[in-house]
Amino acid sequence: MAALNEILPAEAVLLDAPAGNWREAVRRAGDLMVATGAATDTYTAEMIENVERNGPYIVIAPGLAFAHARPSPAVLGTGMSWVRLAEPVEFGHETNDPVGLVVGLAAKDASEHTAAMGALARLLADPDTARALREAPTPRAVHALLSGEPQGARPRQAAVRDTGDPHKILTVCGNGVGTSLFLKQTLEGVLDRWGWSRYVTVEATDTISAKGKVNEAVAILTSREVARMLGDVGIPVKVVEDFTSAAEADRVLRDTYDV
Numbered sequence: 384m385a386a387l388n389e390i391l392p393a394e395a396v397l398l399d400a401p402a403g404n405w406r407e408a409v410r411r412a413g414d415l416m417v418a419t420g421a422a423t424d425t426y427t428a429e430m431i432e433n434v435e436r437n438g439p440y441i442v443i444a445p446g447l448a449f450a451h452a453r454p455s456p457a458v459l460g461t462g463m464s465w466v467r468l469a470e471p472v473e474f475g476h477e478t479n480d481p482v483g484l485v486v487g488l489a490a491k492d493a494s495e496h497t498a499a500m501g502a503l504a505r506l507l508a509d510p511d512t513a514r515a516l517r518e519a520p521t522p523r524a525v526h527a528l529l530s531g532e533p534q535g536a537r538p539r540q541a542a543v544r545d546t547g548d549p550h551k552i553l554t555v556c557g558n559g560v561g562t563s564l565f566l567k568q569t570l571e572g573v574l575d576r577w578g579w580s581r582y583v584t585v586e587a588t589d590t591i592s593a594k595g596k597v598n599e600a601v602a603i604l605t606s607r608e609v610a611r612m613l614g615d616v617g618i619p620v621k622v623v624e625d626f627t628s629a630a631e632a633d634r635v636l637r638d639t640y641d642v
Contacts, residue, residue, distance in 0.1 A: 386498065386499060386502065387463075387498075387499040387502040387503055387506075387529050387530075388526060388529045388530040389499075390421075390461050390462050390463050390496060390499050391462070391463035391464065391465060391499070391526070391529055392419060392526065393522045393523050393525070393526040394415075394418070394419055394522075395415045395416065395418075395419045395421075395462065395463060395464040395465060395487075396415075396464070396465040396466075396522035396525045396526060397411060397415055397464070397465070397466045397467070397522070398467045398519070398520075398521070398522060398525070399467060399468070399469045400466050400467065400468055400469060401468075401469050401470075402468050402469075402470075402472055403472070404472055404473075405434070405439075405448075405472050405473065405474045405475075405482070406431055407472075408448070408466065408468055408472050408482065408485050409427070409430050409431050409434065409448075409450045409485060409487075410427055410431070411466045411468075411485065412427075412430070412450045412464045412465075412466045412485045412486070412487030413426060413427025413430055413450070413464075413487060414427065415464035415465075415466065415487065416462050416463070416464050416487055416489050419462055419464075420459060420460060420462070421458065421459060421460050421461065421462025421463075421464075421489040422457055422458050422459055422462065422489040423457045423459065425455075425457035426452060426455065426457035426458055426489055429452035429453070429455060429457060430450045430451060430452045430487070432452070433451070433452045433453075433557060433558065434450075434474070436557075437557040437608065437609075437612070438475070438608040439474040439475045439476040439480075439608065440556060440557065440562060440605075440606040440607075440608040440609050441474075441561070441562055442474045442476035442479040442480065442482055443479070443562050443565060443566075443606070443625070443626035443627065444479060444507070444624075444625040444626055444627040444628065445478070445479045445625060446471065446479065446481065446482055446483045446484060446517075447479070447482065447483075447484050447485075447486070447507070447627065448474055448482045448484070448485045448486070449485075449486050449488065449561055449562050449565060449626075450485055450486065450487045450488070451487065451488040451489070451490065451558065451560065451561035451562075452558060453558045453560070454490050454491055454492055454560060458489045458490065458491055459489075460489075460491060461489065461490050461491045461496050462488075462489050463486060463487060463488050463489070463496075463499070464485075464486070464487035465484075465485075465486055465487075465522075465525060466484070466485040466486075466487070467483065467484050467517065468482070468483050468484070468485070470483075471483040476608075477607060478607075478624050479624065479625070483517075484517060486503070488560075488561055490560045490561070492560075496560075496564075497564065500564050500565055500568050501568040501571075502529075503529075503565070503568075504565055504568035504569050504572065504626075504627065505568070505572060506528070506529065506531075507627040508569060508572065508627050508628065508629045512528065512531075513627070515528055516528050516529075549581070549582055549583060549584050550582060550583045550584070550600075550601045551583075551584050551585070551586060551599050551600045551601065552570065552583060552584070552585050552586070552600060552601060552602050552603070552604060552639070553585075553586055553587075553588055553593055553596060553597075553600045553602070553603045553604070554566040554567045554570065554585060554586070554587045554588070554603075554604050554605060555587075555588055555589065555590055555593045555603055555604075555605040555609055555613065556587075556589065556590070556605065556606070556609060557589060557590055557609065558589055560587075562606065562626060563587035563588060563589070563605070564587040565626050565627075566587070566604060566605070566623060566626045566632075567585045567586070567587040569626055569627065569628070569629060569632045570585050570604065570632050570636065571585055572629060572632075573629055573632045573633050573636055574636070577636075586600075590609060590612055590613060593613065593616070594613070594616055597616045597617050597618050600618055601618065601619075601639070602618055602619045602620070602621055602639050603616065603618060603619070603620045603621070604620075604621050604622075604623055604635060604639075605620065605621075605622065605623070606622065606623065606624075606626075607622045607624070610622050619639065621635050621638070621639060623635055
């Protein structure tokens with residue numbers, strides 16, 4: 384699997400970019416992936432259409448949008464982009480607007496970029512690293528930070544409860560390869576720290592597939608917008624506002640398992 388700094392090269396980093404609205408901001412992220420050979424202009428249009436169709440669920444944390452669409456022929460190779468805006472723009476998200484950073488993803492399939500997503504989730508979950516990334520003065524400085532890993536202290540572990548057969552939690556987004564995979568990585572990081580990875584598995588999926596998987600799962604974790612789309616599916620649907628926050632993931636997992 385490709386590393387984060389391999390699929391997000393320095394040439395795909397743009398700092399202090401002007402954008403008059405969210406469409407222009409997403410277009411900036413798409414243009415970088417076109418320039419680095421990861422996708423065509425058609426994919427940029429697909430990313431914009433994804434928000435128009437499914438709402439601003441791609442705004443996964445305060446000030447951060449994760450722009451992507453389904454794998455399609457418009458994706459030439461897995462790649463990412465990083466756009467820091469000169470002025471934040473509104474995406475229409477209830478809690479995480481305005482957005483000052485847009486990370487773009489073009490994925491060939493649902494698995495090739497898993498390692499890179501995990502690395503990005505860990506970096507953004509570390510407050511000092513996240514701040515350094517947002518304040519980096521040059522694209523090369525951003526790229527250098529993306530090559531590292533946060534070294535923060537490990538949180539106190541929760542007591543392990545033997546749940547018998549492994550439980551499954553679903554993380555859900557419109558496409559199953561972007562924000563849901565990001566949230567999966569954050570949740571798995573918390574489960575690892577708890578020592579619960581052998582008891583609870585996390586599967587990233589899309590809104591359509593999720594309804595066919597609810598009998599396998601104990602809960603769905605997702606954004607507020609996707610939770611509204613899913614409605615009542617017969618198992619708890621829990622909203623996560625900040626997909627980069629290990630603290631919020633910890634809180635939601637504790638609520639799910641009454642820890």
